[in-house]
Amino acid sequence: MxxxxxxxxxxxxxxxxxxxxxxxxxxxxxxxxxxxxxxxxxxxxxxxxxxxxxxxxxxxxxxxxxxxxxxxxxxxxxxxxxxxxAEPRVAQAMALSSFSEDMLARGLRPGSTILRQEVVPAGGVVAARLRVSPRARVVRIDRVRTADGEPLALEQAFLPAARFDGLQDADLATGSLFTLLEQRWGVRLAAADQRVVAVTIDGEEAELLDVRPGQAGLLFSTLAEDAGGDVVFSATSLFRGDRYEIDLRQRRE
Known part of the structure; x- marks a missing residue:
């Protein structure tokens, strides 16, 4: 039996x-x-x-x-x-790489569904992070990031519109933002400050990521700079906790 x-x-x-x-x-x-x-x-x-x-x-x-x-x-x-x-989790080493680069390195097909891509006023919080005037214009990009067509993360990024004129019209459904910034504007990312917090995924976010409300998630807050120390973008990325993990390597000083 x-x-x-x-x-x-x-x-x-x-x-x-x-x-x-x-x-x-x-x-x-x-x-x-x-x-x-x-x-x-x-x-x-x-x-x-x-x-x-x-x-x-x-x-x-x-x-x-x-x-x-x-x-x-x-x-x-x-x-x-x-x-x-379950589906195996996607592991990310704590290195400065794009979502597209991470997925391709694991043999997965990266993709995006664009939710918003437009120029908006910076406002106080975003302006402080980008080090621009609150009255400055910024490009806001909201995307659902996918791996082999499966929703994996929600991403919201803000970039100075004065520096990246025309970004609001660029094709980001299939391409990498990192690659676009380098090829079109000659901006190469050099460093980033990143903070990761464990959260629960609820409401519209759960619906967009195709998970049950209350499921665990990882919220990344990123501030990326170029070689000159100027802020390139501020972003938040909400990853599904059941499909994503972080790999760390530490050294004892």
């Missing part, structure tokens, strides 16, 4: 038993991670009961491990249907 509940594909891929003497929880995790990688995104995982019976462990142990995998974005649950393998 337990073998039938495992499903044909999972039953063939799973080992028959746990190794003697190995920590059960850790080995179960390794087995499930291997199964997720083999089955691919959207594939159903065996039930808690089937896994518990197959490996002779408590259902609470299985449930705890599945909960952990779900919290880490490796699986997702559908009420009344079970647990499924």
């Amino acid at each position: 337990a073998e039938r509940r495992l499903g044909d594909a999972a039953g063939e891929l799973l080992p028959a038993r746990l190794k003697a003497g190995s920590p059960k929880g850790q080995e179960l995790r390794e087995i499930l991670e291997g199964l997720i990688a083999s089955l691919g995104p959207g594939a159903p995982l065996p039930s808690e009961r089937a896994l518990a019976e197959r490996y002779g462990v408590a259902r609470m142990t299985v449930r705890s491990m599945l909960d952990r995998l779900t919290s880490e974005g490796l699986t997702y649950r559908v009420h009344g249907r079970g647990t499924f393998a």
